[in-house]
Amino acid sequence: MPDNLSQRGNPSQTDQNYPTQQQQQQQQQQPNPETSRGLAALLLTKCNTILTEISTFQSLLSQKLRNPQLIEIRSLRSSIVSELRTVEKLSDKIEAAFAAAEQKGDAGDDVEARYIHALRSSNLPFYEAVWGIAKGSCGGLAGFGKRFYWGDGVGDGEDGKKLPNKDKRKSVLVDIVADDGEEWVKVSTISESRLLFEMAEKGWEKESEPGSDDEDEGKGRTVLRNYEIENEDDDDEVGLIKLAMDMRRAANATRVRYRRPQIRFVLPRIEEQKSSDIDDLIDTIRGYGITVECGGRYTEVLDSQTAENSLSHLLPSHFIRFTPSLNVDCTLLLAMVSDLSHYKSVHPSPEYHTAINRQIEIEREHPLLPVEIWPATVDREMLCTDEAGKRMREIVDTIGTDTEKKRTDILMGVSPFDSLDPDTLVQKFQELSDYEVPAQWRLPVKTVEARPVIDSGRKQARFPPIVDNVAEMLSDINYSVFLYGWVTGLVTISSNRTVVRQIETTVENHRNGDEDLVGPTVWVCDTPRSLIGKEKDRRE
Numbered sequence: 001m002p003d004n005l006s007q008r009g010n011p012s013q014t015d016q017n018y019p020t021q022q023q024q025q026q027q028q029q030q031p032n033p034e035t036s037r038g039l040a041a042l043l044l045t046k047c048n049t050i051l052t053e054i055s056t057f058q059s060l061l062s063q064k065l066r067n068p069q070l071i072e073i074r075s076l077r078s079s080i081v082s083e084l085r086t087v088e089k090l091s092d093k094i095e096a097a098f099a100a101a102e103q104k105g106d107a108g109d110d111v112e113a114r115y116i117h118a119l120r121s122s123n124l125p126f127y128e129a130v131w132g133i134a135k136g137s138c139g140g141l142a143g144f145g146k147r148f149y150w151g152d153g154v155g156d157g158e159d160g161k162k163l164p165n166k167d168k169r170k171s172v173l174v175d176i177v178a179d180d181g182e183e184w185v186k187v188s189t190i191s192e193s194r195l196l197f198e199m200a201e202k203g204w205e206k207e208s209e210p211g212s213d214d215e216d217e218g219k220g221r222t223v224l225r226n227y228e229i230e231n232e233d234d235d236d237e238v239g240l241i242k243l244a245m246d247m248r249r250a251a252n253a254t255r256v257r258y259r260r261p262q263i264r265f266v267l268p269r270i271e272e273q274k275s276s277d278i279d280d281l282i283d284t285i286r287g288y289g290i291t292v293e294c295g296g297r298y299t300e301v302l303d304s305q306t307a308e309n310s311l312s313h314l315l316p317s318h319f320i321r322f323t324p325s326l327n328v329d330c331t332l333l334l335a336m337v338s339d340l341s342h343y344k345s346v347h348p349s350p351e352y353h354t355a356i357n358r359q360i361e362i363e364r365e366h367p368l369l370p371v372e373i374w375p376a377t378v379d380r381e382m383l384c385t386d387e388a389g390k391r392m393r394e395i396v397d398t399i400g401t402d403t404e405k406k407r408t409d410i411l412m413g414v415s416p417f418d419s420l421d422p423d424t425l426v427q428k429f430q431e432l433s434d435y436e437v438p439a440q441w442r443l444p445v446k447t448v449e450a451r452p453v454i455d456s457g458r459k460q461a462r463f464p465p466i467v468d469n470v471a472e473m474l475s476d477i478n479y480s481v482f483l484y485g486w487v488t489g490l491v492t493i494s495s496n497r498t499v500v501r502q503i504e505t506t507v508e509n510h511r512n513g514d515e516d517l518v519g520p521t522v523w524v525c526d527t528p529r530s531l532i533g534k535e536k537d538r539r540e
Contacts (some may be wrong), residue, residue: 017460034375036115037098040091047084050131053075057311064315066366066527071316072143072177076127079145083124090118126189130175133187133266135310137293138178146177148184151251172246180316181256185264186243190277192270195240199277202238240265244285258518263290271295304347318376318523325381327485328445329494330388330477332373334395335529337407341369342433346532355530362527370435372525376493379440384488385450387480400531407432413444450484457487464517466510470503486520495528 030039054077061068097111134141140466148533151170176185190198237245244265251261272279282292335341340359348357366372384392389412396408410417410429417425425443430436457463463486471479472514478499485492494500508521 006432007086016073030483033207036079036094036112036119036527037091039116039119040087040094043087043122044084044091046124046128047087049266050080050128053083053131053311053418054080057314060311060315064371066362066368066371071141072146073141075131075143075145080124080127083122083127087119087124090115126187129189129266129268130187131187133268134176134178134314138176138183139313140178140180140182140183141314141321142177142179142181142316144176146174147171147255148174148250150249172243172250174247174250177261179262180318181243182259182261183264184247184261186247187266187268188240188243189269190240190267192275194311195238195270195278195281196275199238199281201517202236204238204277204281205286207230238281240267240281241284244288244290247290248288255508257521260515263288265290265292267292267294268296275344321491321521322380322523323489323491325383325490326377327481327488327490327492328377328382328384328388329481329492329496330384330392330395331495331528332493333384333388333411333445334366334531335495335525336373337396337400337404337411337531338529339401339404340529341367341373342403342407342435344434352532353499353530356532359527359529363529368525368527368529369433374438374441376442376523376525378438379442381442382445384445385477385480385484387450387477389445391477395531403432404531411443411445412447417444440505448483448484450480453494454480454483454487457483464514466507466519467518469510470506470519473502473506474499482520482522492520492522493525494522495525497524497526500524 033042054073058068058073058077061071061073065071094111094115097114101111123347130144134144147168149166151167174184175187177183178185244263247263251263254261267282270278270282272282282294285292299442340346340363342354346360346363348360350382352360393408393412396405400408408414410425410432413420413425417428420428423439424442426437426439426441429441429443458467464482466484467486471483478496481494482492482499482503484490503519503522507517511517
């Protein structure tokens with residue numbers, strides 16, 4: 001065997017210890033972050049890579065969500081774009097300065113000193129950490145950089161949103177809102193040395209715990225104290241403690257699906273059990289009911305080929321909370337059979353009601369069934385109350401087209417389709433739709449008698465006392481739908497946002513300090529679909 005082949009199959013010790021020519025070229029191409037040119041190149045590369053990932057995620061949102069703008073990602077993207085522009089300008093200035101220095105025969109040491117500090121002051125490491133932590137530890141993303149308020153005019157049921165003339169000083173900026181709004185994440189890239197310096201500057205010091213037997217010897221358990229706290233002046237607080245206080249205040253003024261958001265602090269540059277002072281400060285933050293995570297590396301930026309698959313977990317995750325059986329409101333039963341939801345050939349027309357034309361336009365951009373209804377209901381049993389089913393049939397019989405009437409019969413499994421198995425029902429439904437109906441869609445929708453179940457639940461006190469206040473504001477059909485879901489513990493799916501908000505507000509207004517009080521669990525589909533047969537002058 002020729003020597004060159006044997007060497008290729010059995011590398012020598014020299015080959016193993018020294019980099020190949022390709023590896024040497026790669027090492028030479030990598031920017032040196034210790035120089036202004038190298039650091040600028042590194043920051044530019046990171047900016048562009050993160051922006052590419054964010055664009056990939058935005059495309060994913062557009063594909064999967066009817067309204068991708070509900071996920072607030074623009075603020076993070078804008079911040080990174082701003083950093084990119086700043087670094088680009090600095091890079092241009094650095095090159096111009098080095099060129100001028102070379103003409104003068106100068107080594108350019110002054111250029112390094114002038115620009116290296118400016119580059120190291122970039123906010124990009126923080127934005128990189130926020131994006132990486134979101135990718136690595138969050139799901140059900142709701143947005144970045146969202147502001148929440150507390151104080152007068154903000155309270156339970158208002159989601160901490162700003163009201164007119166609201167005091168911005170009584171607010172906090174949450175870096176990552178995840179778990180479909182139920183988790184708030186605050187990221188701080190402060191270093192240990194900087195934190196210790198700030199703690200000393202703000203007057204924090206360690207003392208032995210009062211009453212300790214070893215107080216004189218300094219051997220007792222120590223507590224961290226801020227002597228300015230009695231003045232109730234937040235400006236005298238260490239920054240992380242003030243953030244914890246503000247996050248807690250805002251969370252206490254906010255409810256998401258009847259619950260307070262969970263708060264998490266992530267401190268990637270801090271390690272526990274290295275400084276007792278910092279450990280005590282972290283314990284203080286945890287005393288506000290906040291989870292604190294220290295150290296660790298956040299997820300590195302991804303290459304474009306793997307980004308989309310690796311970012312899918314950030315999509316809203318409402319369905320993971322769904323019960324195996326779903327209680328379907330009349331509004332969505334109608335959406336499931338409407339011609340608007342099934343025929344791509346339907347176009348706006350002066351003959352249609354204004355609301356119909358608006359729904360046609362929305363349907364073109366984000367088809368309701370493939371994007372929302374089927375992902376929510378596939379492989380789950382669907383139920384509806386007898387009142388909801390009856391009302392749906394009344395509407396279809398009055399104004400529905402022939403195809404809408406036929407879909408209704410298939411959906412509800414009534415004559416002449418009452419003897420067909422679920423697979424055959426799906427096949428029949430497919431014949432009346434331009435979209436591919438999921439084979440796992442469990443037809444028919446089963447009708448249940450709601451009143452006896454609700455009455456029994458009220459007699460047995462299976463509802464909280466607030467049920468009387470909620471019941472007063474509901475029509476007969478909404479009473480049957482929402483109270484049935486409430487007493488059975490089933491998730492109700494509906495497009496009746498107005499009624500859902502009224503229920504939530506009623507629960508919050510009559511909570512009376514009961515932190516565990518919850519109302520019915522409802523998933524709201526934001527855009528309904530009317531029957532195409534609705535006459536033009538019919539009122540919405």
